[in-house]
Amino acid sequence: MELRQYTLHPGQRDVLIDLFDREFVEPQEAAGMTVLGQFRDLDDPDRFVWLRGFDDMPRRAEALASFYGGPVWQAHRDEANATMVDSDDVLLLRPASARGGFPAPVAARPALDSPGSAPSLVLATIWHGVGPFDTAFVEFFERRVRPLLAESGGEPLAYLHSDHSANTFPALPVRTGEEVFVWFARFAGEGRSDEYLERLHHSERWSEEVLPALSRWVGTSQRLRLAPTERSLLR
Template structure:
């Protein structure tokens, strides 16, 4: 592992989940270009690349995680990288030519405290991001997760999971728009391979009926994105 965030075990208090719509069939080409041109320079400036993915069975999406120590660090990084760095000036046009839309971005913070970068950057093959939109019920959903759902997952040997909510501080770099939904809970779960993913997903689908009913009653919309690790 050569990611500096891994080597230094950075404490992450701000996370962007960035989901790019690309021109058709360019995911692999874009991923190679992105990794070779941007990852190391961004890490050096304090914007840590904590995952590079394609969406399972989709050929025009590139998803990546970018973490920061805090919002102040994020603001400094975005100005340093996008406005002042030679890296972006030389290679930014190349990425933009392959993209159709880059505004599908969630700005998040850990549900509690901070997250070690090692819990996000993984060698595991499958990563699942669950978006739970909880219209006026977020606190109840968080309580259900902490008291019942997370213990159920751990009992099912699903333990490589982190929880996030929206970072509601002002996005002070409006050139890069973000979603900030006060009703959102996000989980990020890593699985070793396809076999583990499908086996554990079956366990989740077969959760106790009372837990399933509680989840359905409190969560307004649940969206799941299944990601394949490119690195």
């Protein structure tokens, strides 16, 4: 899976989202990938974030070559690229365990021009490791961290870590030499995510038991508050 964060020229995010949702979703999936989610970063008006997945790394190479060498991208690439300052902030990830992948979607992708659904929010937490997020960490996350997150209202939807496979499509760079652990939670709206963060902040178990243990593995962290676009499958 790729977690892609694009920095855009001021005022161009909705231009790109309109083009992306209209022209790029179905052709990418026809080429053999899954466009899982497209988002507006609520804390940066010039950032577009999206997720796409592949069956494996050889299939990734085939799918990307098919799409980026195909007629749809060739027809619209100049318009898309004109919105972007940087598109190279890409993390290559894989599920941290057999239970860490995204569940199958519960609803079909909204069609073009379909009525908007109720606002929702996806919270992505990125932990940067002081070393590898090894099997011991994954066991700790599943046994100690995940239950507390769920009790606080932030049940992880998926949790993934760095995939250090060779980039099978070098024309699109990915960040290398990093250790990250990324987990996602879904909320009915900003208010619900704020309530979850407040409960976690005031949890004695979190501050006295989990955080000190996390420091063995986690150096710095980043939190992305993501609003799904009108056609995002993950919403």
